[in-house]
Amino acid sequence: MRFDGTDAYVATDDLTMAVNAAITLERPLLVKGEPGTGKTELARQVAGALNLPMIEWNIKSTTRAQQGLYEYDAVSRLRDSQLGDERVHDVANYIKKGKLWQAFSAKEKTVLLIDEIDKADIEFPNDLLQELDRMEFHVYETGETVRAETRPIVIITSNNEKELPDAFLRRCFFHYIRFPDPETLRAIVRVHFPDIKDQLLTVALTQFFELRDQPGLKKKPSTSEVLDWLKLLLAEDLSPEDLKRDSASALPKLHGALLKNEQDVHLFERLAFMARRDR
Template sequence: MQFTGTDRYVAPPDLALAVNAAITLQRPLLVKGEPGTGKTELARQVAASLGMPILEWHVKSTTKAQQGLYEYDAVSRLRDSQLGDARVSDVANYIRKGKLWQAFAAPERVVLLIDEVDKADIEFPNDLLQELDRMEFHVYETGETVRAAHRPVVIITSNNEKELPDAFLRRCFFHYIRFPDAETLKAIVEVHHPGLKPRLLDAALSQFVALREVPGLKKKPSTSEFLDWLKLILAEDLAPEDLARDPATMLPRLHGALLKNEQDVALFEKLAFMARRQGR
């Protein structure tokens, strides 16, 4: 099994190599990169390319590692015992399987996405070390040990919001998704907006790259935001000439798709003001 990308996902050679290396080593693939560079979508496309089902575990700030294994619903069991429910005699009725358990118990090999692992508490990655390493865990309430019938392809994403523990990093194959170059961006655009007129694409790409290179931006626009901007440009039927920045603000047309906070909008307005002063 070799991942090379799909007709819906342009995978640069280094990214495809990282995916295949992680599969060969049977280690989790830890993917970092700017938000909007396709980290989450990568797992979905790996699953589609290799013909595997996918299980997605989206981590939040309140997520605990135990939730990925299972949760014991003691409250429901107590309530049922008070109501005389016969299910109370079997504790297994109150065990809720987490995403890791589902992946381990799947009848075929699956892709397991652990999305935005850095959102959780710093202990979260460490708490999963043994389970991801040995591909098994113990259920204390029932006394059973759950082992992976088929070792899942594990893809873990991080937005670099916090440092991950060294012990966790040692067990992963790491890849950083760099921001795509102009040619790769054009290939990505062709996937999402096929047949785009070259002059319009060149004008949009030139404005987008120039905007990303402005010093002092708090949040540089991402690939996904560039695609959203192009979608609006096509919906408005704009010509290449329409994409020139407004001299009064130095902002491009429909800039709300690219700039997502008031500090960055104010930065361009400040640049426009300074340009006008220098032009006097």
């Protein structure tokens, strides 16, 4: 079982090596990187390339680790007991299986995505240490132990919003997705827009990297944002000549797809003002 990338996802050599190392070691793959660099999409592409079903657990700030295992609905059981419902005699009727339970009990190998783990409370990763390490957990209400018959491929993503505990990191294979270099980004664009003209792509990517490398930028645009921008350029049927910047602001055409806060917009407006003043 080996991942070599797909036609729809440009995976660098070090990324494919990381995926395959995690599969061989049977350890979770922890993928970090800027938002929009394809971390979540990686899990989907791995599942597609290996022809495996995928279970996706999207983490929020309110998500608890226990929800990934199971939840016991005591309120519904109490209500049913008051109504004389026969279901109340079997506590299993009130156990809701979580995403880890679904992955552990699957009859075939699955890809389990734990997406944006850094959104949750700092104790969230620690609460899953033993379950992800041993691939089993105990259900106290029923007395059963849920054990993975076939270990899933676990891919965990993080946007680096907070540090993860060392004990959790020791149990993972780690990979950081760096922002793609110009040639890799060009290849990514070609996957999404195979008919884009070379001259337009060259001019657009030159402007994009100039914007991204501007000192003082609060939020650098990501891969997903440059793809959105190019989609707009193609929809508007703009030519390379049309991409000439407005001298009043130094902002690229349709910059709202790239710059997502007013501070960065004002930064380029100030740069344009200073350039005009120094002429």
